[in-house]
Amino acid sequence: MNMLIAALAFLGVSSTAAPIVGSTAPDFTGTTTNGETISLSQFENQKVILEWSNHGCPYVQKHYNSGNMQSVQKRTTAEGVVWITIISSAPGEQGYVNAAEADDLTHTRKAAPTYVVLDPEGDIGRLYAAKTTPHMFLIDEDQTLQYAGAIDSIPTANVNDIARAENFVMAAFRSLQNGQAVVTKQSQPYGCAVKYAS
C-alpha cells in the first residue's frame, strides 16, 4: 500500500510558462529557514528581489566568493528591498540544504538576504521558470515584475569579469529608485541549471 500512497507524491507536471516582465509577478508562499511562512503578496508596497541560488554552483560561487552578491544584497536591502534567496535544489541534488545549513551558509558567506526560502519541491522555481543559479527577479511596489534574468552582463565563471560587467539587477534597481523605466528588462540568465526534483 505504501507504493500506492507514494504515487500521490508525484504531482508536479513541469510548466514553462514564465512570468512576463511588466505584468504582475506570480504570488507564491514559501517556508523560510526560520520556519516562517511568507508570501510575495505580503510585501506589497516594497520592492522585492528574488535570487535563485545553489551554493555548489560555480557561477553562484563566482558572485559570492567575490563578495559581489553580498554587496548587491546590502546596498538594496539598505534601501528597503526585501531580498528573498530561494533554493530549489531537490533533496540529493547539488545545492540542497536544510534550514540550519542554509543559515550557516548565510552566516559564513556574510550574506544579507532578508529571507532564505527552501523550495525543495521546486514549486516556486517552476512558477517563475527559474532556469539557472543565479537567476534574478526584481519586483516593484505594485508587485509588477520589472526585471528577470542574469545578475550581470558577462556570462562566465571568472571572478575577474565582475568588475567589467554591467550589473543588470543594480541597474534596474537604480532606474526604479530614480523613477525611471528599467532599460534592460530581461536578459538570458547564466549559470548552472536549477537542480529540480525529478
Added chain:
Amino acid sequence: MKSRLLPVFLSFLFLFSFAHAQIGAPVTTGNAESRLVAEDEAVVPGQTVTVALMQTLREGWHVYWQNPGDSGLPLTLDWTLPEGFEAAAPLYPLPHRLPLGPLVNYGHEGEPIFLIDIAVPESAVPGEVAELAVDASWLICADVCVPEDARLTLTLPIAAARGAGNGRYSVEIDRARRNQPRKADFEAVYYHTDRGPALRLTGALEGKLEFYPYAPSLVEPSGTTVERQDGEDIYLGMQAGFAYRARQPESLAGVLTVETANSRRGYEVFAPKIDRPAGALDLTPVNTNAQPEMPGAEGATLPLEAEAGSPLLLPTLLLAFLGGIILNVMPCVFPIVFLKAAGFAAVAKEDRQVIRLHGILYTAGILVAFAGLAGLLIGLRAGGEQLGWGFHLQSPIAIAVFAIVLFLIGLNLFGLFEVGSSVQGVGNNLASKGGAVGAFFTGLLAVAVAAPCIGPLLGGAVGLALSQSALTGLRIFLAIGLGLAFPYLLLSLIPAAASILPRPGPWMVTLRQLFAFAIFATVIWLVWVLSMQAGPSGILKLGLAMLAASFGAWIFGRVQRGQSGLIGRIAAAAMLVLAVIPLSRITTAEAGPSSLSSLGEVETAVWSEASLAEYRAAGAPVFVDFTAAWCITCQVNKQTVLNTSRVKQAFIENNVVYMVADWTNRDDEITAALEALGRAGVPVYLYYAPNAEAPIILPQLLSTKGVIGVIEGS
C-alpha cells in the same frame, strides 16, 4: 649544385621534423580531453587553414552549442596568434536537445569537433613556424556543472605551397565539415502567432525536424513545437522566449536538423518574416479540430488476434481458464483468497461433505458473479453504452460500498460480531447453512474485487469476449471464473487434498485476525481510489459511513453475546441505515484525478486522440499508459518499472512523451480507444516509435528491461 640541393634537403628535413606538427598536445581537464589539430600539414601565406578543437567528453557529460538553451554557456576562445593571423568564430557541430528536469539545453556529447578557420597573412614567411595558442573555456555539465579551461597550442610550419599529404586528423575534420549545417534546399519563412514564431518550410523534408535558433531566448527551449504538414508546406509552431516577445526579429535564423533512421543533417535557415499566410494551419498545441483516429488500431498485433479469427474457441477458453487460475495470486484478489482460506479453515473440522458443498457453492458464487457481470456488460454495450471491464469500479458509490463491506468483513474477522454463528462452527444445521451462504457470497465478492485486476493473458481474452457474440463472450467469462475457483474446488472435491488442511484449533482465531489486516489493506486501497474519484469530501462521507457502520456492528455484536436486547437490535439496524445516507451522497469530484499522471521530469501529457496525433505528427516518440487508480496491476507497473530512474532516464534520453489515459472515472473516449485495441480493461501500454505506422503493445506486466528495450528500439 649544392646551392640548389640545399633547399630541397632542408624542406625534407622540415617535413620530417614537423610530420606530426599539425597535432597539438592534448590537455586533460576534469571532465574532458581537448586538443588542437590542423587539417593541413603546413600553412600557406595568403590562404586559410582549418584548425579543429577536438574534445573527448566524459561519458554522460555535455558541452553547449552556440545558443545553449535554458542554461549553460557556449565555448569561448581567446586566441594568441602570430602577427597578421586571424581566427574566425568557431563552427559548432550540430546541436542536440538535452533535457534536464523541466529545462532543455542545446549541446554536444561524446566527441564534439569545433572548426576554426584561420587566415594566414601574405606576410608569413615560408620556412618559419607559426605558433598558435588559444585560451579555451567551456562549461561542462552532467547533473552538476563545472567550468573548465585550457591553453591549447599548435605549431604549424609555414610553407610556400600546400603539401600533398593530408593531416592525421583530416578524416575527422572532413567529417566535421560535412556535418556542418548546409545551405537549405527548401524555402523558409516565418510569421507571428499568438504563441510565438511559426516557421513555414516549403520543400522535400522527410524525417524528424528540430529547429535551433542561433540567438538565445527567441524560442523557449522546453516549449512544445507543433509540427503540421500541408502538402509541400511544413509548419513548425514554437513557443516565444522573452527576446522574441520584446522584439520580433526581421528574420529567424538558426539550424534545422532533419533526422531519419540513418542520418542526421543540419540546414542553415534564414527565414524572413512575413504576414501570417492565408492558408496557415492552426498550430496551438492541443488541436481540437484534429481528426480523431486511433492510428495504431489496424496495425497493432494483439496476442489473441489469431484466436479471434480462428474457428477454434477452445484455445481461447483454455487460456481464459489458465488466466482465471493466475487471478488467484494477482495483487487485488489476494485478500479475497485469504478470506476464502479463512472460510476453509473454519470448516476444516467439519465433515468432507460440508467442505465439498462449500467448494461447489464458492464456485457457483464466482460463476454467477461472472455471468452477471458479463450479462450486464454485454447488455449495456448492446444498448450503446461505452463501458469496459472494471466499469463497476468507476462509480465512486460502488467503491465506497465495497470499502464499507470489506471494512465490516475485517471487523467480523476481528470478532467484533459474527455472521450467523457459522464461523464458531457449532456444527448444527444452521451453522453449515450459514457457512454455505458465506461461501457463495465469498465467491461473488472475489469476482467483484478481482475485476479490475484482470491480469496478463486476460486483457486480450476479455477484449475478445466483448467483441464476440454474446454466447461466446459468456463462455469466455465463465472459463475465467472456473479458473478463479479451480484451486479451491480441487481442494474441496478431492478428499486427499482436503485432508492436507490443518486441524482446527486456537490458531484459527489468530489466523482470522491476521486476515483482517489483509482486508484492511484492501480498504486502504479502495479509500485511495475513492480519493481520486470523489476528492476529500468523498473521503469524509466514507469516513462517516464507516463510523456509523462500525458502531452498528459493535452494537450488533453485543446483541449476539446477549449483552443487549431489542433496543440494541433496533439501534444496530438504525446505524446501518445511517451509514447509507453519506454513501448515497458521494459524487464524482469536478477535478479529474491528477496524482496518477506524472513521471517526474519526463514530459507528461494527458492522453487524447487529438493530442496523441499531435505529438506523432511532430515526430515525437510517445508512450501511452492506459491506467486507473483502482487497477493495482497498473500501480505496481508504475511504481516498480515506469517510475524507476532507469526507465525515466530512457524516456528522457529518447525524448519520449509519456501520455496518461486515466480511466479511473468513466471516459468514453478511452473506452473506445481500448476497444479499438481489442482490450476491455487496463493496463494497456503502447509505444509509438517516431514516424512508426503502428504502436508496439507492451505486455501487461512490465519489466524495466522490456520498456527500455522497446524505447531504444532493440
